[in-house]
Amino acid sequence: xxxxxxxxxxxxxxxxxxxxxxxxxxxxxxxxxxxxxxxxxxxxxxxxxxxxxxxxxxxxxxxxxxxxxxxxxxxxxxxxxxxxxxxxxxxxxxxxxxxxxxxxxxxxxxxxxxxxxxxxxxxxxxxxxxxxxxxxxxxxxxxxxxxxxxxxxxxxxxxxxxxxxxxxxxxxxxxxxxxxxxxxxxxxxxxxxxxxxxxxxxxxxxxxxxxxxxxxxxxxxxxxxxxxxxxxxxxxxxxxxxxxxxxxxxxxxxxxxxxxxxxxxxxxxxxxxxxxxxxxxxxxxxxxxxxxxxxxxxxxxxxxxxxxxxxxxxxxxxxxxxxxxxxxxxxxxxxxxxxxxxxxxxxxxxxxxxxxxxxxxxxxxxxxxxxxxxxxxxxxxxxxxxxxxxxxxxxxxxxxxxxxxxxxxxxxxxxxxxxxxxxxxxxxxxxxxxxxxxxxxxxxxxxxxxxxxxxxxxxxxxxxxxxxxxxxxxxxxxxxxxxxxxxxxxxxxxxxxxxxxxxxxxxxxxxxx
Amino acid sequence: xxxxxxxxxxxxxxxxxxxxxxxxxxxxxxxxxxxxxxxxxxxxxxxxxxxxxxxxxxxxxxxxxxxxxxxxxxxxxxxxxxxxxxxxxxxxxxxxxxxxxxxxxxxxxxxxxxxxxxx
Numbered sequence: 073x074x075x076x077x078x079x080x081x082x083x084x085x086x087x088x089x090x091x092x093x094x095x096x097x098x099x100x101x102x103x104x105x106x107x108x109x110x111x112x113x114x115x116x117x118x119x120x121x122x123x124x125x126x127x128x129x130x131x132x133x134x135x136x137x138x139x140x141x142x143x144x145x146x147x148x149x150x151x152x153x154x155x156x157x158x159x160x161x162x163x164x165x166x167x168x169x170x171x172x173x174x175x176x177x178x179x180x181x182x183x184x185x186x187x188x189x190x191x192x193x194x195x196x197x198x199x200x201x202x203x204x205x206x207x208x209x210x211x212x213x214x215x216x217x218x219x220x221x222x223x224x225x226x227x228x229x230x231x232x233x234x235x236x237x238x239x240x241x242x243x244x245x246x247x248x249x250x251x252x253x254x255x256x257x258x259x260x261x262x263x264x265x266x267x268x269x270x271x272x273x274x275x276x277x278x279x280x281x282x283x284x285x286x287x288x289x290x291x292x293x294x295x296x297x298x299x300x301x302x303x304x305x306x307x308x309x310x311x312x313x314x315x316x317x318x319x320x321x322x323x324x325x326x327x328x329x330x331x332x333x334x335x336x337x338x339x340x341x342x343x344x345x346x347x348x349x350x351x352x353x354x355x356x357x358x359x360x361x362x363x364x365x366x367x368x369x370x371x372x373x374x375x376x377x378x379x380x381x382x383x384x385x386x387x388x389x390x391x392x393x394x395x396x397x398x399x400x401x402x403x404x405x406x407x408x409x410x411x412x413x414x415x416x417x418x419x420x421x422x423x424x425x426x427x428x429x430x431x432x433x434x435x436x437x438x439x440x441x442x443x444x445x446x447x448x449x450x451x452x453x454x455x456x457x458x459x460x461x462x463x464x465x466x467x468x469x470x471x472x473x474x475x476x477x478x479x480x481x482x483x484x485x486x487x488x489x490x491x492x493x494x495x496x497x498x499x500x501x502x503x504x505x506x507x508x509x510x511x512x513x514x515x516x517x518x519x520x521x522x523x524x525x526x527x528x529x530x531x532x533x534x535x536x537x538x539x540x541x542x543x544x545x546x547x548x549x550x551x552x553x554x555x556x557x558x559x560x561x562x563x564x565x566x567x568x569x570x571x572x573x574x575x576x577x578x579x580x581x582x583x584x585x
Numbered sequence: 586x587x588x589x590x591x592x593x594x595x596x597x598x599x600x601x602x603x604x605x606x607x608x609x610x611x612x613x614x615x616x617x618x619x620x621x622x623x624x625x626x627x628x629x630x631x632x633x634x635x636x637x638x639x640x641x642x643x644x645x646x647x648x649x650x651x652x653x654x655x656x657x658x659x660x661x662x663x664x665x666x667x668x669x670x671x672x673x674x675x676x677x678x679x680x681x682x683x684x685x686x687x688x689x690x691x692x693x694x695x696x697x698x699x700x701x702x703x704x
Contacts, residue, residue: 367671371641374670375597378690382603385693414690434676475675 077119078126084111085130092221093138095316102197102218104331105312109190109222110229112156117171118237121160128153144204151196155222159189171234173297174353179346182231190222217332224335227342228308232301240298252295259287259303267311267320281321281337288341292348300345308338363425370421374414381410419548423531426555433473433559437583440466440509444502447478451485457496458489464502466509470580472560477580480553484513484576487549492517492573504582508563512577519570528566529554553578587614588634588704592627594618594650595639595668600689604637607693608700621645625653628660634704637687640669640677648681655682664703 088107095105112127131152136145163169167181198215201207207214264270266280284307292300314320315330322334384407391399425431448460488498495516503510520528531551557564557578568574591613595601598619605615616631618624620642628636636654640647647667655661667678670689678686687699 371670374689375600378670379597379599379603381690382600382607382693386603386606389693410690432673 074122077115078123081112081115081123081126082130085127086134089130089134090137093134102194102214102221104217104221104224104328104335106221106225107229108152108225109155109193110225110227110231111233112152113159113189113226114230114233114237116156116160117163117169117234121157124153124157127156140201141204141206144200144206147200147203148197151193151200154196155189155193158192159185159226162188172238172240173231173235173301173346173350174357176347176350176354179343179350182346183227183343186223186226186230190219190226193222194218213328217328220332220335220339224308224338224342227339227346228301228304231297231342231346232305235297235301240296242298252299255287255290255294259284259291259307262287263307263310267314269319279321284341285344288345289348292345293352295349296353297346297349300349301342304338304342304345307341311338366421366424370417373417377410377414377417381407381414384410419552422552423548426552431555431559433476433556435471435560436474437469437471438474439469440511441468441502443474443478444481444500444511447481447485448500451482455485455489455498458492459497460485460500461497462500462502466502466504468504468509468582470509471583472562472580473556476556476560480556480578481511481513483549483553484578487576488513488515488517488574491515491520495573507582507584508579509582510577510579512575514573514575516573519572520566520568520574521570525566525568529564550576587632590614590616590631590633591635591637591700591704592616592618592631592633593637593668594621594624594642594647595637596620596642597639604696607696611697613700613704621647621650624650625657625660628654628663629657633663635700636663636665637668637700638665638683640667640671640674648677651681651683666699666703 085108088111092103092106092108095103108127108131115123128149132145132149135148136142140148162185163181167177167185169181170178173179173182194215197218198207198211201214202211262283265273266283288300288303288307291303311320311322311334312331315322315334316327322330322337324330324333384403388400388403388407391403394400422431444462448462452460485498485500492498492515497516499514501510501512501514503512529550531548554564557580560580562578562580564576564578566574566576589612591608593601593604593608593615595604595617596619601617601619605617608615616627616633618627621644624645638647638650647669651665651667654663654665664684667674667681667683667686668689669677669686671677674686674688678684684703685699687696
């Protein structure tokens with residue numbers, strides 16, 4: 073296995089090196105289209121540092137074949153070997169580098185390493201060529217070209233190889249596919265317009281190249297690192313091509329200077345898109361962790377609650393036949409407070425889910441009338457002081473989250489009972505009109521003031537009433553209910569008259585036939 | 586299949602003990618398991634009339650346990666009731682193929698009502 077990889081790396085390095093050197097290198101050896109730096113760094117990181125001999129051999133051979141004298145070849149070979157070795161070493165041993173470039177730290181590490189290791193290679197190379205007398209003028213431009221060429225290679229080619237080596241999971245949903253195709257087309261059109269003078273637009277100013285940023289930013293934000301590095305690689309390839317053909321805003325007096333400007337531009341593109349993608353990915357991870365925490369916390373809180381409630385009820389049963397009313401009362405109060413606490417926990421976590429946008433609604437078709445009947449029956453069991461009367465029938469089905477709709481109705485009914493302690497009935501009205509079904513819950517209690525009515529569906533809102541002290545709650549029930557109804561395309565509203573009572577209603581669209 | 590036998594699988598010992606007390610008071614024979622390891626074997630040994638299964642446990646998950654039990658011809662007729670504190674217990678019940686569910690914390694009467702439906 074080792075030898076296969078060694079040989080493969082040798083050939084890949086050799087041929088890409090030859091290719092790069094043949095493309096109008098500065099002073100014969102400093103090429104701006106240099107794939108080997110990125111490839112060698114990525115390969116060493118992915119497959120192991122011990123593959124370095126392939127790099128040395130290939131570099132020696134390629135440069136020798138291109139006309140470098142023996143000592144210079146040796147110097148270049150050493151520089152080319154040390155470059156990926158130093159880079160890989162720094163990344164893996166010092167910087168805890170992750171190949172997926174998922175974190176901002178990883179992107180910054182790669183950038184710094186790219187710059188540093190290229191300096192090494194460029195210095196070795198240019199020094200060797202100068203000392204051997206192969207080059208005698210334009211030393212600095214040669215060095216710069218060498219340095220930038222290697223840096224770009226690492227930033228674009230190495231990142232591409234590293235990210236895809238982690239086998240990122242791709243979502244193949246239709247929407248995402250369409251979005252990907254669309255944004256690629258946009259990118260392509262801009263490329264054609266600016267870098268190929270395709271549409272005949274008079275674009276000579278180099279600044280116009282920055283029009284490439286919006287689609288690239290979109291890709292980085294929406295498709296993460298895989299999208300960012302693929303787009304960068306594609307763009308670099310295409311723009312180098314068109315610059316060689318004398319097209320586009322970077323065309324300058326010579327190919328070398330054209331490429332120099334282009335490569336600096338590409339560096340900015342590559343670094344920006346990778347940084348954006350990393351930040352977005354990190355954020356998504358935090359959201360996911362938050363969400364998992366919420367689910368686990370909710371589950372963990374309910375577990376001891378289950379035990380407490382169970383034993384409380386066993387106690388209740390046990391003392392049912394006793395004459396000691398105090399015991400029965402105390403236990404009864406404990407039981408109802410446990411219910412309260414459970415409801416608070418559930419409400420709290422529902423709200424957290426709504427806040428993080430994670431409240432999932434599962435839609436199914438069900439009959440309105442039978443749902444209302446079931447909920448009313450269940451609630452009637454617990455509400456012994458009020459008689460719940462259902463008025464009207466719909467004979468209709470709706471498409472909605474059954475569990476959540478019953479949660480809303482339950483919330484309305486329990487509020488109705490809470491806020492009408494002296495009344496003895498609650499009315500539930502069912503009606504349909506114009507493809508909407510409306511369920512209203514009317515109580516005959518204290519009512520809500522006009523000013524409170526405006527805010528009644530807001531989070532943490534509790535009506536200013538002297539009765540409030542005995543009514544526990546975070547003020548979340550109506551907020552959750554309104555979110556549930558609105559999310560399903562429905563409407564929610566409240567009417568009230570102080571001293572006479574309130575009516576809370578929600579409407580949902582019927583299934584269109 | 587013994588109608589009055591119930592197998593309860595829940596990793597929380599205090600809940601398991603509590604439910605055992607409640608069910609035994611109501612004349613059921615109860616066997617407790619605290620995780621899903623080797624559950625199919627235990628089910629075949631015990632042949633309960635009903636299985637009460639917690640969803641979220643260490644090791645093998647409740648959802649997968651349902652699949653295993655329903656896949657075996659010897660045990661597939663045994664009704665499985667999902668017993669969970671998760672908000673999505675109703676959805677999980679449907680998607681996993683279980684027969685019914687009980688939400689934690691539960692009312693003792695509710696618990697007995699659902700159990701009596703299947704035994």
